[in-house]
Amino acid sequence: MPTNNYDILVQLHEKALNKALAMVFYNEYIKLEGFYHLSDKLPDSVKSFTSFKYKISLSKEPFVDFRGQDTLFLRFAALLKFTVLSGLELNFNMDFYVISKICFDINTKKIYYNIQGAEIVKIEAQSYYNIGKEFINKLNFIIKEILSEYFKNQVKEIEIPIAINGLKLPMMPQGDVYSLPISNFDVKIIDNQVLTVGISFFNKKGSLLNVKNNTNNKDCYIAIDNQAAYNILDFWWSNTTYDKKQEFGETIEIGFATPLAKGVDSATRLISLGFIQTETDYENLMLNYDGQISLNNKPQVNIKENNLVEVLNLEFTADVSANVYTDVKKHIALDTSSFISDNITPWQDDIDIANINKNKSLVKVKNKFTLQINNAEGKLKINDKNNLAIKITKADFKLLFNKKGTTFSDNTWNKIMEFLKDKVLEKIPEIVISPSLILADLNIFGFSLNLSELNLTTTDKDLVLSTNVNINELVSDKVAVPNYIGNKATKVIHMFHCKGVRDIDTKNRVGYYVMYEALSENYSPCKNCLSSYNIK
Known part of the structure; x- marks a missing residue:
């Protein structure tokens, strides 16, 4: 099965790990500067000859080199600068690696490299110096001591900030009791290429024995057991601070409504025996609507194929109001020829009486509905917090307002009602079924991520997400090198x-x-x- 019987199985290809380490490099997260003293017991008069200033800065991004099921080397290339004898600079190119273990912190729920020690591979002078082998050996010893001290006390671990970083659910109270519990987790490197993490929340289950590489050469693969998704929904619904309400509202121009203006003008003329003539224009026909949608109870959800979700026993309250208004321009004239055609009268028979310009409300309605829908349909999506969530897309219901007194045709009225129904459907709050998976919306080391070639597939047993992860600020492009x-x-x-x-x-x-x-x-x-x- 895709999850190897865990609630969630995550696989990160080494491509993604190297992209994350590029952020470490360009952010200058690793940088060593300081003074090294060969001995503190020497007199002050000779300390300038036995002390030096050093600076080690990376010249390339670190590189992941897997070496076992939970061990890897992080390879570094660096520039080493010594300042000795109170001013003489010595510059070296240096390659070194740090031995690391892949770990998962059960408290912070984060994956990280736990650094075990540093080893120098090579030190080369950038310029010709008359340096003996003994000096190079001593230099190796000194630099290893500096690196070991640095990775022991300052940078003891490096986070892998791509997936399952914190496993957070949205809008939850503070405190460990409101975090997803971890009952089982395992970490393993497979094929010397893919980092695999299996996690179970509510029951101790799952094994990485015989786990396969499912990435298909993509950066990230995440599989979630459907029952785990239902359990996560129960946990989130019971504990979230989210009131499960969504407000909406705007003012838009509509072009499909046609008030009965001509009928009103004809009636006026008949009543006045033809002597009063009115012409009415309706301009800027606007619809102002607002409302609030509240989910009242947790519905039952069943994940199906093609990212569809069956939603049973959906109950929500819709408090909706709408106002259709327009600019009314009315011209009133005295027609001295009454019903005699203006074309055959020898005089100017129309005398202006008034011009009226005003904004008029054509219909104003408000109602509160509690709607119970036995069977609705939703679709899985990744929301803006990178949680998997269910968005309701189909539901059979009607909004019933009193049409009495309006001048709209049935066709126009039905279009307004259908428009409001679509807005209510659009604003039904989404239903969260997973923790945050991929950190595409966060600022990491000063960089931001985006997802590409994302593919989400579902069955009635599990759902699988695969995607590439790009660093917005470090996207490679084939351009000329600046001079x-x-x-x-x-x-x-x-x-x-x-x-x-x-x-x-x-x-x-x-x-x-x-x-x-x-x-x-x-x-x-x-x-x-x-x-x-x-x-x-």
């Missing part, structure tokens, strides 16, 4: 191959294709590579 790189912090512009570029923090780098654009935005040219450029 110039600017430092947003110092407002200095460089050629892209300038040595000064490597000293620019990643978050402060910005590319320009045209030198003039950078200079016009108050960037100063680098004195080493662009000294002859100036527009002042």
Whole structure:
């Protein structure tokens, strides 16, 4: 079965994990700076020769390298800068990795890398220095000590902020008792490619034995047992602070209503024996409507194929009001020829009496309905909080208002009633059946996510969601490489191959294709590579 008998089974392809680590790199989440002292016992007079300042900054995004069912290496490439003898700079390229375990925190309900230790793979000088092997060996020892201290005390874990991060249900009270309970969870790396997490909430069940890679090369795969979805609905409905009400309202222009204006004008002429002539125009016919929809009881839901949901015993209250109004322009004239045609009278027979312009309400109705629907239909959707929710799409009901006194035809009246019914149906509150799954609406390390190639399939036993996850700010595109790189912090512009570029923090780098654009935005040219450029 898709969930391996868990309530929820989540699989993250290594592609998604590497995308998440790219956010760590571009955010400069990992950055080491400080002073290292070879010995604290030396006299102050020689400390400048035995102490140095160091700075380690990543030059590439970390890379996931799976090494077992729960172990992996996070590989790093970095720039290492030493400042020794109170001013001499030594620059090195460095590769290292950290040994990590994949863990799931039962309290925070988050997946993370638990860092176990660091190992240096390679250190190379960026420029030629007359450095002996003994110095390199000592340097390896020092840097490993610095890295170990950093990952032991400062960055002990790195979250994987893509899926099941917190397993939150919307609009719940504070406190652990209002969080979904965890009765069983397991974590496993399969095929050296896919991170798999199985979670059960209310009953201890499920096993990752013989679990298969179901991602089909997509970033994320999530399967949910239907019975678990029903249990989550029960838990949410019983505890949520959401009042399950939805308000709506707006004013719109309508073009389908035709008041009986001509009949009124003809009647006026007959009553006045033809001497009073009125002409009435109705302009800007508007419908103002508002209301509130309240779900009264938890309906019974049954998930079917094709993302459809059978909804039984749906009960809701609809408090709806509507007002149709228009601009009325009436011209009143005295026709001195009465019913004699104006074409055969030798005089100007129409004398203006009045012009009336006013806004008039044609119909104003209000009613409160409690509707009970035995069998309705809904559709599964991912809401704006990334919960799976049921949206009611079909329900057989009528809104009955008193039509007495209105000048609308039956056809127009029925169209207004059908329009209001559609608005009521649209605003029936959605029904939540899962915790938040993918964090597409959150700001993570300063970045935001979006989903692409999303596919949701359902049966009467389970539902499966598969999707790719994109980082909006880091979407790859095939474009020409900018010739110039600017430092947003110092407002200095460089050629892209300038040595000064490597000293620019990643978050402060910005590319320009045209030198003039950078200079016009108050960037100063680098004195080493662009000294002859100036527009002042």
